[in-house]
Amino acid sequence: MLELKQNLTNAILVNLDFGHGDYHDRLHELQQLALSADLVIAGIVEGKRARPDATTFIGSGKVEEIAQLASNTNATLVVFNHDLSPAQQRNLSVRLKCNVVERTSLILDIFAQRAKSYEGRLQVELAQLEHLATRLIRGWTHLERQKGGIGLRGPGETQLETDRRLIRKRVKLLKEKLSTLQRQRTVQRRQRQRAQLLSVSIVGYTNAGKSTLFNKLTAAQSYAADQLFATLDTTTRKLYLSEAGTVIVSDTVGFIRDLPHTLVAAFRATLEETVQADILLHVIDASAPNWNEQADQVNKTLKDIGADSIPQIQILNKSDLMVSLIAAGTKYVRDEYGRMNRICISAKTGDGLDFLRQALAESILEHSKKMDRESAVGTKEIIEVHASMQ
DSSP states (O other): OOOOOTTSEEEEEEEEEOSOSOHHHHHHHHHHHHHHTTEEEEEEEEEEOSSOBTTTBSOHHHHHHHHHHHHHHTOOEEEESSOOOHHHHHHHHHHHTSEEEEHHHHHHHHHHHHOOSHHHHHHHHHHHHHHHHTTOSSOOGGGGGOOOOTTTSOTTOOHHHHHHHHHHHHHHHHHHHHHHHHHHHHHHHHHHHHTTOEEEEEEEBTTSSHHHHHHHHHOOOOOOOSSTTOOOSOEEEEEEEGGGEEEEEEEOOOBOTTOOHHHHHHTHHHHHHHHTOSEEEEEEETTSTTHHHHHHHHHHHHHHTTOTTSOEEEEEEOTTTSOOSSSTTOOEEEOTTSOEEEEEOOTTTOTTHHHHHHHHHHHHHHHHHHHHHHHHHHHHHHHHHHHHHO
């Protein structure tokens, strides 16, 4: 029998194999998500199916197995590593007599726990409400006290309609507030652009070491921990590179496979720091056995938000834990244009950061030349216009 912690939620994790080939990686990720949400893993239920069951997703046999396990371990929560329909979620909650959530809801809950800034909390609430609106079945139970009456709701309006109307009203307000913050970010970016400062965003899979690298580079004190989604709020700092000049470095939220679309949409303002960057530092946990799949997931998300055309420098992090992914004794690789495009580092120990600073210094020089060329072209066009008017 498992010895479970007190005052924490005991949860059963459910992960089924539908033959997609990445079953073990998905299960490991679900366990990490559960621990990041401060859940106690009371048990794991696995299985293999050709297709989901229409009523309960997992079939009656697995429902009985989960019910028995929940009874034995005092589990009060069942977490599915899959998307459930509202009807399936309701049926499972009734049969299991406990709360049932899906992977997306678990990620949203982690985001709600970690968001610290005003903007971050607004974005998380917006994502939660937009997710709830797609699967609302009497979602706001505290409104069930309203059985009718003058001034409480419109004539003939059902509880479900009331919930939806209130959600729409709140979503509209949140979007207006985020739009104001987005305009403020735009003004700040324009100021940096006028100063001709190179903008660098650190991106990567969640828990790849982005915040640790950010702290090492900028001497900042952003929260960094060995857990998924430790950082939600974008932090920006200046990085001085001696005679080369200054760059603006931003630490951004980590990505994950099948990142909920509601999160991507809600965090649009934050992700614009990535979309508007001049260079992306793509941090890869090179000690992970599936690091290449994680890198592909990050690139897929970058494409979804329109940042796939921005130049990247791959940062192979945790070199102190890995077998080198490039030639022995080599710390970096240059592309056909002579730019550093892959660097081995350890953000924890600082090994390899000198090469990263060198790469950024070279990028500053290239950026300055580009700005000079654009300025010369603009001046030439102005002169030609004046000449044609005379």
